[in-house]
Amino acid sequence: xxxxxxxxxxxxxxxxxxxxxxxxxxxxxxxxxxxxxxxxxxxxxxxxxxxxxxxxxxxxxxxxxxxxxxxxxxxxxxxxxxxxxxxxxxxxxxxxxxxxxxxxxxxxxxxxxxxxxxxxxxxxxxxxxxxxxxxxxxxxxxxxxxxxxxxxxxxxxxxxxxxxxxxxxxxxxxxxxxxxxxxxxxxxxxxxxxxxx
Amino acid sequence: xxxxxxxxxxxxxxxxxxxxxxxxxxxxxxxxxxxxxxxxxxxxxxxxxxxxxxxxxxxxxxxxxxxxxxxxxxxxxxxxxxxxxxxxxxxxxxxxxxxxxxxxxxxxxxxxxxxxxxxxxxxxxxxxxxxxxxxxxxxxxxxxxxxxxxxxxxxxxxxxxxxxxxxxxxxxxxxxxxxxxxxxxxxxxxxxxxxxx
Numbered sequence: 001x002x003x004x005x006x007x008x009x010x011x012x013x014x015x016x017x018x019x020x021x022x023x024x025x026x027x028x029x030x031x032x033x034x035x036x037x038x039x040x041x042x043x044x045x046x047x048x049x050x051x052x053x054x055x056x057x058x059x060x061x062x063x064x065x066x067x068x069x070x071x072x073x074x075x076x077x078x079x080x081x082x083x084x085x086x087x088x089x090x091x092x093x094x095x096x097x098x099x100x101x102x103x104x105x106x107x108x109x110x111x112x113x114x115x116x117x118x119x120x121x122x123x124x125x126x127x128x129x130x131x132x133x134x135x136x137x138x139x140x141x142x143x144x145x146x147x148x149x150x151x152x153x154x155x156x157x158x159x160x161x162x163x164x165x166x167x168x169x170x171x172x173x174x175x176x177x178x179x180x181x182x183x184x185x186x187x188x189x190x191x192x193x194x195x196x197x
Numbered sequence: 198x199x200x201x202x203x204x205x206x207x208x209x210x211x212x213x214x215x216x217x218x219x220x221x222x223x224x225x226x227x228x229x230x231x232x233x234x235x236x237x238x239x240x241x242x243x244x245x246x247x248x249x250x251x252x253x254x255x256x257x258x259x260x261x262x263x264x265x266x267x268x269x270x271x272x273x274x275x276x277x278x279x280x281x282x283x284x285x286x287x288x289x290x291x292x293x294x295x296x297x298x299x300x301x302x303x304x305x306x307x308x309x310x311x312x313x314x315x316x317x318x319x320x321x322x323x324x325x326x327x328x329x330x331x332x333x334x335x336x337x338x339x340x341x342x343x344x345x346x347x348x349x350x351x352x353x354x355x356x357x358x359x360x361x362x363x364x365x366x367x368x369x370x371x372x373x374x375x376x377x378x379x380x381x382x383x384x385x386x387x388x389x390x391x392x393x394x
Contacts, residue, residue: 187355
């Protein structure tokens, strides 16, 4: 029986190389030759799988989204279900570039932003994801209010904005080394302490 | 008397062209040829003023910083001095990409970020500016506390983080058209209403 080629694994290997280059040097460093060198494959291999640079870029960001989704799906809680506060904290800390993996995700998100504006397919990834994230945070605040853990006069949508903004604005100082991931985490915990009663 | 060439004006014209391209297509679209075409000058003119692409990129971001600084310097207040709340609101709204000028500034900041990480001269622009902005916001919160307009038990540094995060996180939804500048402004006013007593 002939050996089956795992096409997804080969595409993912190329996407991995592309994401490494984008996070360290930006989209301007992307060429078939550069990605081939980083992945340790021939340029022909890349051209076999991707008709052009746009296809390669779209695959890579969808692959990254899939990696993030896998991590969310695989997250387990020792006590069974997390409390709303535990879930909120987990979601917020996921957005902080606190290790190599999340740092790469964060920088790739930044690098793709301008291209997303002009490219409807890429834009949809961002446009779909952001309101869903706000919605999730607001729902968790509501659940905590129903459990009596957050005061009922807090506006859940406004709290979702504040929480997301606080977490999101940790990114630049953390990637620039102005602030440690521990300090970013402490800022989030400080606000959660104030929000929860 | 021979006509004096205004070298700063010529450099600024080139920087303007570069910033327009970066904001719409990202750093990857930058070449001497592309900037020359956008500026309506010869490639030779650009090479006369800038030895290489790095010099051109550094000049353009410093020029943008200078434009922002000019706007801050020229801001006047009909009543003389602004109240701490007016000053806070003004600073926060400056960061929102709410018109063509501020949208370009915002997108250029995003586009330069990865390059800044690896380039000490560019990095210094960001590394110097960010803590100064947090400091300014915290000082304004303190002034409002001294005037009795914000409760004394609020932590000024934490409030500065929340305010900056809230303003900063308006950027992506506004540039993507998910939210209008008016909605972003309303989110900031909502929180200022809650912070001020």
